[in-house]
Amino acid sequence: MTVSVTGQVVWRLLRLLLKLVLVPLLLIGRLLGPAARRLVDKLDEKYRVKEDWYIAPYFLAAVPKYAWNAYHQRFQYWYLFEKQVRKHGNSLCITYPRPLGRKGQFEVERFTYQETYEVVLRLSHILYFEYGIREGECVAMDVTNKPMFIFLWFALWNIGAIPSFLNYNSIGTPLVHSIKIANVKTVLIDPQAAKPIQQTQAEIERELPDCKLRYLAENELLARILDTNSPKFLQDVALRSPSTLSDFSPACLIYTSGTTGLPKSAIMSWRKAVIGCSLFGHVLRIKNNSIVFTAMPLYHSTAALLGVCAVFSQGGCVAMSNKFSASTFWEQVYLTESTHIQYVGEICRYLLHSPLSEYESKHKVKVAYGNGLRADIWQEFRSRFNIEVIGEFYASTEAPFATTTFQRGSFGIGACRSYGTFINFILSYQQTLVKMDPEDDSTVYRNDKGLCEVAPVGEPGEMLMRIFMPRKPEATFQGYLGNKKATESKVLRDVFRKGDAWYRSGDLLKADSHGLWYFVDRMGDTFRWKSENVSANEVEDQIMSFDNQAFSAVAVVGLKIPNHEGRAGFAVLELSHKSKYMEGNVDFLNDMLKYLTGKLPKYALPVFLKFVDVIDHTDNHKISKKNYRNQNLPHGRAGNEIFYWLKGGKSYVALTNADWNDIQSGVARL
Template sequence: MANDITVGKILLNALLVAFSIVKTALIPVFGVLSLCLKGPIEYLDKKHRVKEDFYIITFFLKSVAKYFLAVRNHRFQYWYLFIEQVEQNADRLAISYPRPLLKKGDFEVESFTYRETYYMVLRLSHILCEKYGVRSGDNIAIDSTNKPLFLFLLLASWNIGAVPAFLNYNTLGNPLIHSLRISNITQVFIDPQASGSIKSTEKEINKELPDVRLNYLNEEELLKVLKDPKSPKFLQKDDLRSPSGLTDYKPAMFIYTSGTTGLPKSAIMSWRKATIGCTLFAHIEHMDNNSVVFTAMPLFHSTATLLGVCSVWSKGGCVAISNKFSASNFWKEAYLTKATHCQYVGEICRYLLNTPVSKYESMHSVKVAYGNGLRPDIWQKFKHRFHIEVIGEFYAATEAPLATTSYQKGEFGVGACRNYGTGIQWFLSLQQTLVRMDPDDDATIYRNVKGLCEKPAVGEPGEMLMRIFYPKKPETSFQGYVGNKKETESKVLRNVFREGDAWFRTGDLLKADEYGLWYFVDRMGDTFRWKSENVSTTEVEDQIIGSNHDDFAQVVVVGIKVPGYEGRAGFAAIKLKNPEISEGVRIEVLNRMLTHLNRELPKYAHPVFVKLVDHIEMTDTNKISKKLYRNQVLPHGANGDETIYWLKGYKEYTPLTDEDWKAIEAQEAKL
């Protein structure tokens, strides 16, 4: 084994050296050619985007060779990548945090270098081991808002060899208990600021999961200990952190997503994603050790932790974390932290455009904004107003094995979430594809007379699929969900283009243009996105029915488009057992339902609009016609004679009037 590793090192090091020589030799060659053939090269670059492809491909080859060496040496975990940055960038900033002060809009910037972060993590590791008994192989949960404490807990768990699960601190009640159960959590480490949901569900947790230990941390006292050089430190032994049976597709962390069963799913985020995936993403978005990525996205989502934190750390740069998104303070915090990159979702961009002009929006140093959901209608407005040079729109699902990216400058490629040159697009065609949907049901994939799928025409929406390279062992590409074999298998589509192949289903519709660029169209099936969060329609349906069995006979929940708003707002069509009740009683019933939803669901999952119906439309196969309800016309239905109720101010349900609708359209009444 030792000889194999030595030979592997020699071969891979030789490959790296050869690559370096070739790259060094090619750069001046390309320089000379570009001077001699400036016109033709400019034409080729415009048509095939060869410069950006060359930038990505050369790094890709080097990174893959280095990663294979790490796998061969059994050092593929992110902890070793972090240690490498500590050694190379010890005195550079790793974390910048504008901590909110008592006076609204005031901040005190806290910062930690790589060296400081490393030693604080070792001290926290000692506390976790000695005081709480955390051991390698344990599954522990982090319940924290955006702050350095979250990142210290993450790195400490990786040092010890434990697997962290990121709780959504808005989750409470049965979904919270379910989240802890399915991930086999032994302990929860709780930030005081995020403790509300845990405290409100503590009795039920203790009853249902008596072996789960709830640890309420004193952040202020804990940080004093972590900053004290005299505090004891703990560095895990390599053979315990990286046991022989560990593979790079095993979990680095668990991140919760909405499930079609109505309860969260615990998605496995592999070491492969956290290391090589984030490193490549960082390069595509042009990060280096001078980069500062500002994120106001919640760290319990993969967008912030993987594509924000892990990506910029892989380059030796700094992550700047906002405690909570604030449209009025966004650019101020970006300015205070000297951010070069910022993360967004489409809703954030629209919120920022609706804020009054601030001096900070022209003082910040952000040149690259990357994220998903930025709609074409505000794309260029966002760039021009906030002096952004590049938009890095991407497509990624939490559990997906691959992602698509873009690095959009100028006018070409506005709105695209996959934007590469001809070379990379050809390569990606082997890994990613779109398939046609049934013309009568955009949630069902079309199969021809041979039982195989087909690719859609240019401009025609199709579900995005990602290849599983070893169909007999799909977990090597798609790790799925902990303790949920049914949901995991439901994401694997087989016999797509030929007998025996297998692909991961994203559940999202995209379309391609004549240049091969891809654009996001919409979500499919039983989830929708609102307020930057994925909402399970089944979960909301279950809670609505559970709130009032005496009054509700049947319910369907979907997401519907609202002009001027990103994503889809929750819409519930509810069949009453007694349709003859008066208007006043109807409103009382809906607000009794709201009282229950306030206890069981986060606000973003509450139906914003409700319609009381005499019957629920069904298909010939006795399925609810969700497509019909997704096309609900506001404010009074297609014929203008329907009564729609809306969640006014998220306080009460009341009939939607013309005046209300005008205020919503003008965004004077916020949804």
């Protein structure tokens, strides 16, 4: 039996390798005439061999090279950066449209790789000899988006210290916890981000008396590190890269709050920063002449790893905005001559709902990459802003791997993983979607043997990523610093056989017949009502599609209703400035209800709704749904909110005290 199964696997692999080897010949065949070109196109449509041919050779070459560097204790990103300085010293490394006094006015600053390297060495001298920062220490950075963020970050890497990227909006107990959990010795504070630290300083000094708060005199510091006569410091290799350091040791710490509790400090390993980001940059076609614009905060992994690290790994340039502004976004993109932009789905909506800008037709952007771009606005976004390619990906801060797509045309709209037959086959041993319990889609299904099963095509399943050494999971999934319980909660064991281990994403995805994967929901975003599972993401999509100009944002969650099983759908609506509707327009809500009735099953229709001026978002521009999962019905905490409810399942009306009493007592049926 074992020989037979092994033989089948080997044969399948050989067939796939044969297809991969045939690709160059097929490409040559395109030159031989119409018949050959039709054959090439037909094979590529079925197997997507061109994309696999682009990705696979790079990966097959990069992994042994990385293993060689790891063997010689040169796996830290610093050495990759030094290589790019030697190779692309005169190429652009950082571009920054520094905001001036009046909104919409910028002064563009530019630094080459060689200039950046020398600035980093001068700053290293200050940090080492004046601030006393040493190798192995954890140093927190409380810094906004600007070149100084990258200068400090790479200076710490040169010294051999571990940067910890604080959320500069964090204040009070969460801020103290973030510093404490990482055993931070020094906090470097940008004047623009200083207020929350200042307001928490007494608490920090009381609980962490040995932690030094270093308020940076930014202008003075910039003058010193830009002065070519200032001294430089290059750390001794033996101190930066001791033999005790492993490639899954922390390269930096990035905080993720999840949905509840205090911030968790996710470990970004050197392996992820180097090989993971290099592969990501290659897939997204970032080249030496690419300029990638990001308005995402650099303290998040999207901008830090999939922005800076991915771009520098290819010798490209990072263009950063001090903060996101829909009104000046395209102006900054134009001024920096960017070829790529980063997004999250909410940013795409903001841009679509923004007034026409003269700069949106002048830019040079060909690729937009990020996550959360919904299928209903995918093509509209690309069409309005003249974007050729959407690079939707799936990733999370702590996840050991990511998925990518490089989508052109009309095939694969909405997918977050799109590869050809060969790469899909390889990834099937490392990534999977597992079937969920039919009665509770927050729990994975286990069969009579106590094992999981792969989710059928078209059926949502939790995405899992294999931990290759179950007895030493930290080699694949480093988890959260100082939080063993949270780390272990992300590891699922005995999945397909006894003793195996997989990282749990906590997200539901589904596959189609072409092998493409699509994001469905956070597991917490799927709620149960009327004994059925409701996808918050699907309901949001349908509400938004009722009228593309009616809403700026929509958030759907499940509300716990007294004396009722499950959670009732609750939609929070933020009207667009382009909307022709007014808050409280019940006729509008009921017109929307008629539309939704034809698009959603009855159990998925929102039972409650309310309008808000602005929907709450996280610092990374994602909707903060946790703020809406608990509501004080019938009139909110302040007693002056207006809620609407689906009375009798037929129409939306304003919720009254009498209605609420009837709902709680069961007189009125939801």
